[in-house]
Amino acid sequence: MSDETLPSADLWQGLRRYTNARIALGRAGDSLPTAAQLAFQYDHARARDAVHLPFDAAGVAAAAAATDLPVLIVHSAAPDRSTYLKRPDLGRRLSEASRAALPPHAPADGDAYDAVLVIADGLSALAVHRHAVPLATRVAGALQGLGWRLAPIVVVHQGRVAIADEIGSLLRARQAAILIGERPGLSVADSLGVYLTYDPRPGRTDAERNCISNIHARGQSYDAAAQTLIYLMSEARRLKLSGVALKDERAERDGAAALLD
Amino acid sequence: MAPYTRTLGGRTYQFDDLKTLMAKATPERSGDQLAGLAAESAEERVAAQLCLADVPLTTFLEEPLIPYEDDEVTRLILDTHDRAAFAPVSSLTVGAFREWLLSYATDDTALAALAPGITPEMAAAVSKIMRNQDLVAISRKCRVVTRFRTTIGLPGRFSSRIQPNHPTDDPRGIAASILDGLLHGCGDAVIGINPATDSPQAVIALLELIDDLRQRYAIPVQSSLLAHVTTQITAIERHAPVDLVFQSIAGTEAANRSFGIDLALLREARAAALALGRGTIGDNVMYFETGQGSALSANAHHGVDQQTCEARAYAVARHFEPLLVNTVVGFIGPEYLYDGKQIIRAALEDLFCGRLMGVPMGCDACYTNHAEADQNDMDNLLVLLGVAGCAYIMGVPGADDVMLNYQSTSYHDVRFVQTTLGLRPAPEFEAWLIAMGIIEPDGRLAPREQPRLLREVARLASARV
Numbered sequence: 001m002s003d004e005t006l007p008s009a010d011l012w013q014g015l016r017r018y019t020n021a022r023i024a025l026g027r028a029g030d031s032l033p034t035a036a037q038l039a040f041q042y043d044h045a046r047a048r049d050a051v052h053l054p055f056d057a058a059g060v061a062a063a064a065a066a067t068d069l070p071v072l073i074v075h076s077a078a079p080d081r082s083t084y085l086k087r088p089d090l091g092r093r094l095s096e097a098s099r100a101a102l103p104p105h106a107p108a109d110g111d112a113y114d115a116v117l118v119i120a121d122g123l124s125a126l127a128v129h130r131h132a133v134p135l136a137t138r139v140a141g142a143l144q145g146l147g148w149r150l151a152p153i154v155v156v157h158q159g160r161v162a163i164a165d166e167i168g169s170l171l172r173a174r175q176a177a178i179l180i181g182e183r184p185g186l187s188v189a190d191s192l193g194v195y196l197t198y199d200p201r202p203g204r205t206d207a208e209r210n211c212i213s214n215i216h217a218r219g220q221s222y223d224a225a226a227q228t229l230i231y232l233m234s235e236a237r238r239l240k241l242s243g244v245a246l247k248d249e250r251a252e253r254d255g256a257a258a259l260l261d
Numbered sequence: 262m263a264p265y266t267r268t269l270g271g272r273t274y275q276f277d278d279l280k281t282l283m284a285k286a287t288p289e290r291s292g293d294q295l296a297g298l299a300a301e302s303a304e305e306r307v308a309a310q311l312c313l314a315d316v317p318l319t320t321f322l323e324e325p326l327i328p329y330e331d332d333e334v335t336r337l338i339l340d341t342h343d344r345a346a347f348a349p350v351s352s353l354t355v356g357a358f359r360e361w362l363l364s365y366a367t368d369d370t371a372l373a374a375l376a377p378g379i380t381p382e383m384a385a386a387v388s389k390i391m392r393n394q395d396l397v398a399i400s401r402k403c404r405v406v407t408r409f410r411t412t413i414g415l416p417g418r419f420s421s422r423i424q425p426n427h428p429t430d431d432p433r434g435i436a437a438s439i440l441d442g443l444l445h446g447c448g449d450a451v452i453g454i455n456p457a458t459d460s461p462q463a464v465i466a467l468l469e470l471i472d473d474l475r476q477r478y479a480i481p482v483q484s485s486l487l488a489h490v491t492t493q494i495t496a497i498e499r500h501a502p503v504d505l506v507f508q509s510i511a512g513t514e515a516a517n518r519s520f521g522i523d524l525a526l527l528r529e530a531r532a533a534a535l536a537l538g539r540g541t542i543g544d545n546v547m548y549f550e551t552g553q554g555s556a557l558s559a560n561a562h563h564g565v566d567q568q569t570c571e572a573r574a575y576a577v578a579r580h581f582e583p584l585l586v587n588t589v590v591g592f593i594g595p596e597y598l599y600d601g602k603q604i605i606r607a608a609l610e611d612l613f614c615g616r617l618m619g620v621p622m623g624c625d626a627c628y629t630n631h632a633e634a635d636q637n638d639m640d641n642l643l644v645l646l647g648v649a650g651c652a653y654i655m656g657v658p659g660a661d662d663v664m665l666n667y668q669s670t671s672y673h674d675v676r677f678v679q680t681t682l683g684l685r686p687a688p689e690f691e692a693w694l695i696a697m698g699i700i701e702p703d704g705r706l707a708p709r710e711q712p713r714l715l716r717e718v719a720r721l722a723s724a725r726v
Binding site for chain 1 (some may be wrong): 291294295392425426428432433434435436437438440441444445529564595596599629630631632633635636658659660661663666668671673676677679680706708710718719721
């Protein structure tokens with residue numbers, strides 16, 4: 001195939017098969033054609049709406065009750081979305097009322113829970129509305145089947161990842177897994193992420209967490225994400241740690257096998 | 262009594278030291294609020310600006326904001342300060358310096374002679390008492406010209422980086438985005454890829470891809486792979502075709518350490534790139550990126566406001582005679598620059614401070630989806646940048662970076678600025694664009710079926726995977 005036998009506009013268009021970048025869009029003068037311009041506006045609008053969509057914590061809590069675990073709703077120290085976006089430090093800790101409300105839910109016998117599942121809106125309430133409960137249900141069911149003692153599920157308004165550290169320590173949970181809405185991109189506005197921390201307490205760093213990201217309809221499935229999380233939680237329990245020292249050996253094995261294929 | 266005191270409206274404002282005064286005088290931005298350094302009211306901010314206007318410029322040489330013993334960037338700033346260049350303004354206060362910069366008599370020659378005498382703290386201080394208009398007017402007067410295979414920063418010129426990123430570094434995907442950029446007349450600043458992995462093999466493969474294309478079509482352009490500087494040194498050792506060595510830099514030693522670099526490592530990298538002798542018309546071999554907020558996010562700001570920390574990064578850049586430096590102004594998120602207004606202000610401050618210090622400034626005008634900003638804010642900023650003498654901006658396909666997941670400016674945006682403001686690409690690159698039938702001699706894009714470069718598109722289509 002050569003440029004003698006193909007109209008060049010088609011040739012140029014053909015570049016699009018090699019990348020999902022926005023190339024070969026055409027032009028009107030120097031500017032974008034109308035269709036390309038409005039397609040971008042649509043993708044940005046979806047991402048913006050996902051960031052600012054009010055979090056339906058009550059709806060998520062009601063659905064999460066299907067796990068048979070008690071569900072608690074708490075607030076971070078960020079009172080509203082605007083403050084939340086400007087002050088990540090406030091999204092990482094509980095409001096005073098919520099901090100006071102959690103300790104009575106720690107195990108009455110003075111022992112510790114094996115784990116707590118936390119659900120927070122993060123930067124995409126849309127992701128949490130769609131994906132958090134299906135994933136939490138699978139994980140809670142599997143862990144209970146393994147005989148784990150689980151804390152009540154905690155649903156957080158205006159939360160960031162590290163708020164699970166404070167929640168985990170107040171409830172006396174040996175590990176905390178937070179299911180949280182990821183920063184929306186132009187291609188995906190409803191991606192859910194999970195961060196796991198062993199021995200959660202304020203001051204933990206990101207290097208002490210394990211992350212599973214990209215959980216959405218075109219990304220990781222609920223089953224795949226649940227299997228990975230249960231594997232990581234089991235390993236964290238065995239090794240008594242999480243973070244960079246906790247490798248997903250399972251995935252590396254699979255990856256190596258894929259390379260050999 | 263505190264050294265800096267001002268009574269306004271019956272209330273007395275006190276500022277304990279110079280860095281507190283600088284922070285309180287800074288136009289409002291979320292990063293300084295996050296750090297707990299910002300003025301608590303609009304009136305306190307003006308009180309600080311009034312105090313700052315009375316501070317003699319020499320104070321910044323006598324009272325380092327970050328101690329000389331603690332920070333190698335401070336040592337670099339003070340040890341390389343050019344007293345002779347500073348002489349024309351050495352008796353001025355910050356307020357008088359603003360007027361000196363704005364005066365008719367201060368032209369591009371005077372500003373170029375002054376640059377080595379200006380420390381980042383002086384540039385930051387005077388910017389804090391300026392309106393956006395002042396920043397544009399003075400930045401436009403500054404002349405900073407650098408060379409490698411193209412000439413960057415000539416009057417009437419406006420260049421662009423092609424940023425052809427791909428989520429998995431797929432060579433054909435990257436090649437497709439590069440061709441799309443060249444066919445829009447972009448790329449004269451650099452073809453610069455942010456690789457998804459930091460492996461030397463991947464970096465070398467992409468460098469060879471660009472070099473192959475460059476040689477086949479004799480394109481006057483330079484490439485850069487935005488991997489860590491140590492990876493690029495490894496690539497040089499393995500005889501890869503490295504044009505510009507890239508590194509992200511910040512304005513404090515501790516923040517640079519968080520990037521895994523220090524001045525000695527940058528010196529080593531520059532020496533390695535210079536030894537290759539790949540520049541045809543000049544030897545500006547470095548490419549740096551910066552951005553307000555990087556020092557705070559590394560907890561390495563020493564209580565200094567984020568704009569002053571940013572200006573200190575330009576002292577680091579200046580020392581290594583780069584071809585290109587750009588602030589990545591909205592990438593870091595709304596906790597540092599909240600909305601379009603703050604992003605635009607920061608971009609103009611960065612452009613002004615860099616150019617006043619003699620640094621070849623470009624700008625990645627960009628934002629994330631959780632910032633209160635959109636493409637209209639970038640359009641506004643682009644016009645300001647073009648008027649203010651910004652050397653180059655980013656050309657990202659459709660303004661949507663599919664690897665880094667943020668929005669920047671597009672190939673179309675580059676053309677918009679050039680056409681609307683009557684600016685043209687670098688002269689060497691412009692001649693090539695005309696010879697290849699990509700643009701007409703009058704600067705307009707040629708009809709789509711004419712460019713000879715479309716042959717390369719056909720070649721890509723027929724290449725074996």
